[in-house]
Amino acid sequence: MSTEVRTVNKDNEANVQRVERREAVVLSPAVDILETEKDVLLLADMPGVNEKNVDIDLHGNSLTIKGHRESPVPAGMELIRTEYQPDYRYERQFTMGDTIDREKITAVMKDGVLRLTLPKVKELAPRRIEVKAC
Amino acid sequence: MFWRRSRQSTWNPWSDLWDLQDEFNRAFWASPWQGLSGEFPAVNVYESDDALELSMKLPGINPKDLDVTVNQDTLTLKGSREVDKAPEGAEYLRQERGAGSFVRSFALPFPVNTGEVAARYQDGILTVRLPKAESAQPRKIAIKAG
Numbered sequence: 221m222s223t224e225v226r227t228v229n230k231d232n233e234a235n236v237q238r239v240e241r242r243e244a245v246v247l248s249p250a251v252d253i254l255e256t257e258k259d260v261l262l263l264a265d266m267p268g269v270n271e272k273n274v275d276i277d278l279h280g281n282s283l284t285i286k287g288h289r290e291s292p293v294p295a296g297m298e299l300i301r302t303e304y305q306p307d308y309r310y311e312r313q314f315t316m317g318d319t320i321d322r323e324k325i326t327a328v329m330k331d332g333v334l335r336l337t338l339p340k341v342k343e344l345a346p347r348r349i350e351v352k353a354c
Numbered sequence: 355m356f357w358r359r360s361r362q363s364t365w366n367p368w369s370d371l372w373d374l375q376d377e378f379n380r381a382f383w384a385s386p387w388q389g390l391s392g393e394f395p396a397v398n399v400y401e402s403d404d405a406l407e408l409s410m411k412l413p414g415i416n417p418k419d420l421d422v423t424v425n426q427d428t429l430t431l432k433g434s435r436e437v438d439k440a441p442e443g444a445e446y447l448r449q450e451r452g453a454g455s456f457v458r459s460f461a462l463p464f465p466v467n468t469g470e471v472a473a474r475y476q477d478g479i480l481t482v483r484l485p486k487a488e489s490a491q492p493r494k495i496a497i498k499a500g
Contacts, residue, residue, distance in 0.1 A: 250450040256441050263438060265451050267411035267478030291409065291479075296402045303396035304411060332413035332478015 244288065244307040249334075251312065259339040260320065266310045267332035274329055276336070278322060283314045285334060394456050395431075395480075404491050406466075406484040413478035414438075414451075422473045422482055424466060429484065430459040464490035 227235050249264040262285075266274065269287030277284040291306035293299060299306065316338065324339040395410040412420075414435055421432040434455035440446070465487040473482045 250452070251448060252438070252446065252451045253448040254440055254444045254446050256444045260447075261441075261444070263451060265413040265478075267413035270477045291398070294400050294402075294407050297400040297405070297407060298402070299398060300401045301397075301399040303393075303398060306398055306409075331415065331475075332411070 244290070244309050245305040246309045246311055248312050249285070249287075249310045257340075259337055262314070262334075262336040262338065264310070264312070264334040264336075265332065266334055268308075269310065269329065269332060269334070271329040274327075274334060276325075276327055276334075278325070281315050281317075283316050284311070285314075285336070286311045287334070393458060395458065397458070404486055406462075406486065408460075408482045408484075410480050411478065412475070412480050415475070415478075415480075417475045420473075420475065420480065422471075424462075424468050424471050424484070427462045427465065428459055429462055429466075429482070430457065431480075431482070432457045466490075 229235065249266045251265075252261075252263040254261045254263075264285055266285075266287040268289035268291065273288050275284075275286040277286070287310040289308055293306075319340045320338045321341045326337045328335045395412055398409045400407040400409070408429075410431075412433065412435075415433055416435075419434050421430070423430045423432075432455070435453050437449075437451075437453040462484070467485040467487050470485045471483065473480065475481075
């Protein structure tokens with residue numbers, strides 16, 4: 221994640237600097253999908269993501285959720301131990317059936333959890349069709 | 355001391371002892387979680403001359419269910435999260451998000467100013483700031499000539 225850059229000055233002193241190369245890793249968020257009579261609920265764990273950097277895309281039958289985070293380095297501090305990649309992106313794609321009413325999909329982002337409510341298309345009320353004689 | 359591993363500059367004779375303690379401090383979360391060291395939660399550590407900051411991913415936790423305790427030289431993080439209450443008659447099609455409780459403790463390599471330890475939970479990220487005690491901060495030693 222970091223490389224050394226070495227320069228030598230005229231007094232023959234070497235200056236070695238560590239250059240941080242921050243790469244963002246792509247992660248697939250853990251999700252819970254529940255179905256009730258009226259809608260389908262999708263909950264995705266995306267810590268570090270808030271409503272400003274989350275992206276929900278709908279293309280035909282395909283639903284893609286995306287989020288990203290660049291962990292800010294606190295002022296004057298240095299990262300000395302990494303147990304998880306500080307910069308990451310979440311991305312996951314789902315295929316929706318025709319039962320979802322796309323116009324009514326709502327999303328809420330709280331504490332790094334995305335909650336998508338996908339209401340099902342309401343059954344059209346049965347209709348009797350009158351037949352007229354000519 | 356787990357974070358001494360990445361600082362090769364000072365030799366710490368106690369590091370092996372603390373690594374062993376670390377092994378005993380494991381806890382688990384109900385579903386497999388990605389984490390380089392296998393412990394939950396994965397913690398990133400930042401350091402400056404006067405403080406240490408720990409950062410970890412903990413989505414969907416109620417801050418009331420989080421416990422951050424510091425005593426002389428140990429920091430303990432405890433927390434739990436329950437499976438979200440499903441609405442009446444709901445059926446799970448997929449369940450990947452973990453639930454349960456965790457405990458993780460760290461042996462601190464220097465004394466901290468316990469009165470000024472601060473923790474913040476935002477967007478699912480918990481950040482704990484530990485200011486180093488005055489005696490632990492680097493001191494510049496004046497060199498007298500003659």
